[in-house]
Amino acid sequence: MNIEDVGPHLEHNSKRLEGVTDIEWKIALKKAENHLNYRLWNRTKYGAHTVENLGIPAKEYYLNFAYMSILYGTWQWKDEYDLTQQMIRIIDSRISTVVESYKRTIKKNEERKKEGKLPYTISLESKDVETIFYNLENDISLDETQIKEIENQYALLEQFVSASEDDDIIVFWECTKAGLTRAEISEYIGKKPKQIDKIKEKFLRQIQKEIKPSGK
Amino acid sequence: MENKTAIKTLNNLYGLLIEMNYHKEPVDFISDIQKEDPFISKHLQNVLLHRTKTKAIIKERKYIALKEQFNKLKELGLEKLQELFPPKEKVKMARLFRKFEELSEEDIKDINDDQDFLIFISSLKDKLKDSDDPN
Numbered sequence: 513m514n515i516e517d518v519g520p521h522l523e524h525n526s527k528r529l530e531g532v533t534d535i536e537w538k539i540a541l542k543k544a545e546n547h548l549n550y551r552l553w554n555r556t557k558y559g560a561h562t563v564e565n566l567g568i569p570a571k572e573y574y575l576n577f578a579y580m581s582i583l584y585g586t587w588q589w590k591d592e593y594d595l596t597q598q599m600i601r602i603i604d605s606r607i608s609t610v611v612e613s614y615k616r617t618i619k620k621n622e623e624r625k626k627e628g629k630l631p632y633t634i635s636l637e638s639k640d641v642e643t644i645f646y647n648l649e650n651d652i653s654l655d656e657t658q659i660k661e662i663e664n665q666y667a668l669l670e671q672f673v674s675a676s677e678d679d680d681i682i683v684f685w686e687c688t689k690a691g692l693t694r695a696e697i698s699e700y701i702g703k704k705p706k707q708i709d710k711i712k713e714k715f716l717r718q719i720q721k722e723i724k725p726s727g728k
Numbered sequence: 729m730e731n732k733t734a735i736k737t738l739n740n741l742y743g744l745l746i747e748m749n750y751h752k753e754p755v756d757f758i759s760d761i762q763k764e765d766p767f768i769s770k771h772l773q774n775v776l777l778h779r780t781k782t783k784a785i786i787k788e789r790k791y792i793a794l795k796e797q798f799n800k801l802k803e804l805g806l807e808k809l810q811e812l813f814p815p816k817e818k819v820k821m822a823r824l825f826r827k828f829e830e831l832s833e834e835d836i837k838d839i840n841d842d843q844d845f846l847i848f849i850s851s852l853k854d855k856l857k858d859s860d861d862p863n
Contacts (some may be wrong), residue, residue: 518785526786529779537775538761539754541768550745553738575771583778600750659731666734669741689733691740694747705751712748 522585529583532595540596541575547600548574551607554662560614561607578602672719680711681718794849795836801828801852812855824848 548571555561561570578599581587589598673685687697698705761768801809806829810818818825824845831839839845 518782522782522789523786526782534772534776535761536754537772538768539757541771541775542757542760542765543749543752545767546749547746550742550749553742576774579771579775580778583775583782585782596754597750662734662738663731666738669737688741688744689737691736692744694744694751697744709748709752712745716745 518584519581519586521588525582525585525589528589536595540594540599541579543596544575544578544599544603545571547603551603554658558658560611565614566610574603574606577606669719676718678714681715684708684711684715791837794839794846795833797849797853798831798836799833801849801856804856809852809856812852812859821848828852 552561552570552574556570559565563569566573581602582589582595582598587598587602589595593601669685673682676682683701684697687700692700694705694708698708701708703711806825809828810825813821827845828848
């Protein structure tokens with residue numbers, strides 16, 4: 513899709529954008545950037561979200577795609593969402609589309625290899641880390657470097673939590689391991705979701721040196 | 729097995745961070761956005777640039793649509809258009825009808841911001857549609 517093309521929601525979106533200040537734009541961009549940092553964790557070195565596949569760094573690509581889609585009206589800015597929510601929805605949808613299309617190309621390339629033909633894109637190797645993270649139950653082997661990277665990060669976190677004497681940090685990590693959502697943690701600990709967010713901020717602040725989100 | 733635990737836990741962690749970021753109130757971002765951030769500044773500049781471009785596109789599209797409407801109405805002729813209105817209304821609209829008659833295609837750009845005249849053109853279009861509609 514050519515992003516410069518004007519979409520059917522141009523006028524509608526433009527009317528809503530009239531009320532958006534620069535500060536609101538900055539907040540929306542920052543929130544969408546955070547979303548991408550977490551969403552693209554460990555996913556930009558191999559597979560669908562590499563520069564080889566997208567042409568530019570993944571974070572630039574998806575952020576740009578989201579706001580251009582709203583500005584040029586190729587996506588409707590729905591009344592029930594604020595600017596950030598709409599941007600995040602566009603980003604997530606685009607990520608799924610890119611992953612699906614990447615998987616299709618990989619499959620086609622494998623078929624072409626079997627037929628003795630050259631693959632469509634030489635850079636598309638079958639190192640699809642995506643498959644693992646989009647479907648954890650999938651039993652697909654990662655290469656050694658990737659496994660080592662994940663294990664190192666995990667070990668650092670375990671080490672950090674074991675050394676911590678802060679109950680909030682310890683419980684937060686246990687809840688994360690158990691796969692609890694924000695609301696579930698809130699119920700389990702007996703604190704409001706906003707207080708859980710504060711614990712998360714504390715957790716992140718303290719492990720900042722150990723965890724550096726990818727996608728930058 | 730250990731690999732699976734590591735992958736699953738880190739995936740849980742990032743899933744949780746995504747959820748918490750989604751629920752974070754705009755006011756809690758104020759201190760973040762006050763810091764110097766070349767990435768955000770670059771994208772904000774891009775947003776503002778394309779906002780200006782899209783505004784220009786909208787204006788241009790409005791102009792093209794208006795020109796089309798105007799040409800269609802001109803083809804019908806002033807007399808026929810005046811017949812669509814009851815005499816009292818016709819008198820009230822004399823000024824706008826005069827303007828319509830004197831207006832050429834080149835002048836349309838200037839009337840793009842003339843709200844009274846735009847409403848008048850739109851009412852001519854509606855009247856015409858009503859008179860064509862047998863119901």
